[in-house]
Amino acid sequence: MQQTDDSVPSHVRDLLDKLSGNELLATQRYLELVMETRGIDPYAHLDDFDEDDLDAKDRAALDASIARGLEEMRQGKGLPAEEVLDEMRKRR
Numbered sequence: 001m002q003q004t005d006d007s008v009p010s011h012v013r014d015l016l017d018k019l020s021g022n023e024l025l026a027t028q029r030y031l032e033l034v035m036e037t038r039g040i041d042p043y044a045h046l047d048d049f050d051e052d053d054l055d056a057k058d059r060a061a062l063d064a065s066i067a068r069g070l071e072e073m074r075q076g077k078g079l080p081a082e083e084v085l086d087e088m089r090k091r092r
Contacts, residue, residue: 019027032042054062072078 016024016027035042
């Protein structure tokens, strides 16, 4: 059984490669549940990030963009996540 650099056995990767979007999402949710029942936080990696390489100007631009987006959302100008994801998929 050959393993890739990220330690996922190749036969498991082959199975994952055959799944569709919804099947992959269901598989992810199942794995998260398994982790939770073992006392492992499946989202802990979201807290583990290093400082990014943004300089002060880029950080300010990012913060301003996020603030504009949040304000637009509060004003009811937001889009449903499914529409945004569909648009992103079209750009691939």
